[in-house]
Amino acid sequence: MTASPVYIIGVDLGGTNIVVGAAPANGGTMSGVHSEPTRAEEGADAVTARIVRMVEETITVTSQQAGVERSAFVGVGIGAPGPLDRESGVVLITPNLGWTNFPLRDRVSAGVGLPAALDNDANCATLGEWWIGAAQGAQHVIGLTIGTGIGGGLILNGQLYHGASGIAGELGHISIEANGRRCNCGNYGCLEAYASGSAIATRAREALGGGEPSLLPDLVNGDLSRITAQTVYEASAQGDGVARHVVRDTAQFLGVGIASLVNIFNPEVVVVAGGVTQAGDALFEPLRAEVRRRAFTPAVNVLRIVPGELPGTAGVAGAIATFAQQHRV
Amino acid sequence: MTASPVYIIGVDLGGTNIVVGAAPANGGTMSGVHSEPTRAEEGADAVTARIVRMVEETITVTSQQAGVERSAFVGVGIGAPGPLDRESGVVLITPNLGWTNFPLRDRVSAGVGLPAALDNDANCATLGEWWIGAAQGAQHVIGLTIGTGIGGGLILNGQLYHGASGIAGELGHISIEANGRRCNCGNYGCLEAYASGSAIATRAREALGGGEPSLLPDLVNGDLSRITAQTVYEASAQGDGVARHVVRDTAQFLGVGIASLVNIFNPEVVVVAGGVTQAGDALFEPLRAEVRRRAFTPAVNVLRIVPGELPGTAGVAGAIATFAQQHRV
Structure with missing residues (x-):
């Protein structure tokens, strides 16, 4: 028994x-x-x-x-x-x-x-x-959940890392541009200010200012304030040039931040989860290339960058x- | 017995x-x-x-x-x-x-x-x-040693953290400017490319190009190629305006990188060691202010940023x- x-x-x-x-x-x-x-x-x-x-x-x-x-x-x-x-x-x-x-x-x-x-x-x-998803079996894992903001979690030596007062892992708030976009947290140039869902929508609206033809306005019946990251992924999947450019820039911003995290942590797995995974290979392929271009080769050689397997x-x-x-x- | x-x-x-x-x-x-x-x-x-x-x-x-x-x-x-x-x-x-x-x-x-x-x-x-210096008794410590380059070490939960293949802690190679100065490691905008001893000397030489009067050329008998970080600290201690500006910029660059590390790790202590500590309060005061301005307040509230106590x-x-x-x- x-x-x-x-x-x-x-x-x-x-x-x-x-x-x-x-x-x-x-x-x-x-x-x-x-x-x-x-x-x-x-x-x-x-x-x-x-x-x-x-x-x-x-x-x-x-x-x-x-x-x-x-x-x-x-x-x-x-x-x-x-x-x-x-x-x-x-x-x-x-x-x-x-x-x-x-x-x-x-x-x-x-x-x-x-x-x-x-x-x-x-x-x-x-x-x-x-525990039961994309990072099973790893000892050192960086998790980024990209929704409205960017949440982070760190598993080091098989345990969640919490820091001195329990607020470690604010991975959306690493500055990738010392004097860049103002972030909601008060800092400048945070990854969240470039690659969160809200930032993706903002950059899409900015990109439309260039006048290039795009499906995006039609997808929101001409009301650009209704553009969300989701709208951008849909337009990108339909081959829209402006949306694809926004997704590619997102991959590069994430790549800058993740390369720094890889040099800091030398993890086995980076799990990128949240709505952004809907962008699929259009995001993950340039993201992996950007990290490979920037991070230390011995660290990249033991690394996987994967989408979350447990959406929702x-x-x-x-x-x-x-x-x-x-x-x- | x-x-x-x-x-x-x-x-x-x-x-x-x-x-x-x-x-x-x-x-x-x-x-x-x-x-x-x-x-x-x-x-x-x-x-x-x-x-x-x-x-x-x-x-x-x-x-x-x-x-x-x-x-x-x-x-x-x-x-x-x-x-x-x-x-x-x-x-x-x-x-x-x-x-x-x-x-x-x-x-x-x-x-x-x-x-x-x-x-x-x-x-x-x-x-x-x-073990016996500036971070005694802490559980979570970030160490930066600023010499020719910038070395890093991480003590998490009272133990050195090594990562998946032993190369974690490359804290000089976090990018603070996504498209900034090229670093020796191949990445762009690394903290090391702005705040290492070599970078401090480079920025001092660049600053002299502005034509502002300075003690720096005299300290190296007119041979600007002989300017080192050490020369900059000496001139700064003597009140030289150009050198002070270089030290203040160094504090700001370090502040950007350390603020990111504080948001990531929520440590009790950041130890800044190496030659740069010779700059004293001229470095540490603006550095602490920059981190306070940028990092999450609850994390800053439990944090000390201190010079190393064991030079050499x-x-x-x-x-x-x-x-x-x-x-x-």
């Missing part, structure tokens, strides 16, 4: 959506994955209640599918926007949610009746890719894995 | 000089520290013989001073220019020394009759500052400490 597997539930709390799912603690397929709008404007209590209900639903679905009892579920991992205090499980400030010093971990734990663990969403996304669920997978690491399950 | 302390000998092998000294394995004052020219042109065998003789001299002096037997000396740590293979103790390629695939660790070990350990010189310099001996101290860590003394 072998020991029955234990299960962990993961919660990925975003500004727009909450995603919840479960998986066996030793890895394997996720189950009971579902998503609901966050509705942050209803307040922290309402969002916590929604999370608790979603966790219960995931437990019900997973226990039916896997044929296990509720007692097989040992805990809840939560990924949330930072900054937060892992030790105390408190979300300190979340501009996207409007919360201050909210004890999210203990509130979810009390609601579900299971122990819980908290880490930031970008760390969880990277940890998820390491890396955060949940990582939330599960962070519970497993924090509680040594 | 307490156990007698054991001692470790450290060797800092540079392109110009070899420095050797010893210390108790549990830290404390170094003794028997002395230096000789490397004379790399005599070949690897001659340099190895010189290292072995210097180690013997250090053992003799230290055992007399400390009143301990030769049997108290348990090993030799060696810091050498990289790239090298720590596992096998082999120096792979050293442009400064002209060696290829030389088994330095085992050759020194055989010559001295003690076990030995090898790591690269920049890692050792940072580890030395952590950080590498030896770190070589001793790397033996202690590798052999768990």
Whole structure:
């Protein structure tokens, strides 16, 4: 008789959506994955209640599918926007949610009746890719999640690296142009100011100013303010010259930043995740070439630069894995 | 009766000089520290013989001073220019020394009759500052040694970080200007291309082209090719406007790079060592201001940026400490 597997539930709390799912603690397929709008404007209590209900639903679905009892579920991992205090499980400030010093971990734990663990969403996304995604088996992993902003996560010697006060891994905020574009963080020339989803949309609008014919205006019915990174990827896939140029520039900006990170960390894998992966080879081929051109050859020789393999669920997978690491399950 | 302390000998092998000294394995004052020219042109065998003789001299002096037997000396740590293979103790390629695939660790070990350990010189310099210098007691330390080039070392969770193939920590080769000055490494805009000793001298020569009166030409008897970073620090200390401007620019370039590193690592200490520390507050004050202006405030709040405390001996101290860590003394 072998020991029955234990299960962990993961919660990925975003500004727009909450995603919840479960998986066996030793890895394997996720189950009971579902998503609901966050509705942050209803307040922290309402969002916590929604999370608790979603966790219960995931437990019900997973226990039916896997044929296990509720007692097989040992805990809840939560990924949330930072900054937060892992030790105390408190979300300190979340501009996207409007919360201050909210004890999210203990509130979810009390609601579900299971122990819980908290880490930031970008760390969880990277940890998820390491646990069951594109970076499995690697000891040293850099994760970049490119959405509205650029989130980062670092796995060094097989563990998430948090730094002295838990805010390490702000990889979107390395300056690639000392006196470049002003970033939302106050610094100048941050990678995020050039290669985030918002920056891609901004650069596309700027590029249209050149007057070159493009599909982009048609895709947004002439309202250029509605251009998003997504619009750029669609136009690029249809062969649009302006959009392709924007994607190629994105690859070069990312290449400058990733080359620096490769010289710093000598990692085995860089996982680039988020909406930007929709640009596919049009992004990844020039990106790899730029890194090869700039970074130290011995470091490039042991490196893979790959798209994330868990679109939409890396955060949940990582939330599960962070519970497993924090509680040594 | 307490156990007698054991001692470790450290060797800092540079392109110009070899420095050797010893210390108790549990830290404390170094003794028997002395230096000789490397004379790399005599070949690897001659340099190895010189290292072995210097180690013997250090053992003799230290055992007399400390009143301990030769049997108290348990090993030799060696810091050498990289790239090298720590596992096998082999120096792979050293442009400064002209060696290829030389088994330095085992050759020194055989010559001295003690076990030995090898790591690269920049890692050792940072580890030395952590062990008995400016970064004592910290868990997360970034070390920058600014000489002809810029060497880097990373101490994360109290251990040197080496990366996937042992070449992590090339902190001089983060790009602060995507299309900036060409670096010797082939990349563009590297911190080293702006803030190394050679770059400081180059920028001083460029600044003199503006025609502003300066002490610099007099300090080198009119031969501008003889301007070094040292000349710039001297002129700056004497109040020279051009030199002060060069030092202030150096602080800003370093500030851009260090702010990125602070956002990445959230360290407790950044140690800036090497000749550049001679510039003193004229460098460190604007440097700290630049980092404060650019990096995330919560990360800056837990951060100290300090000059190295072991000029000339950080590498030896770190070589001793790397033996202690590798052999768990």
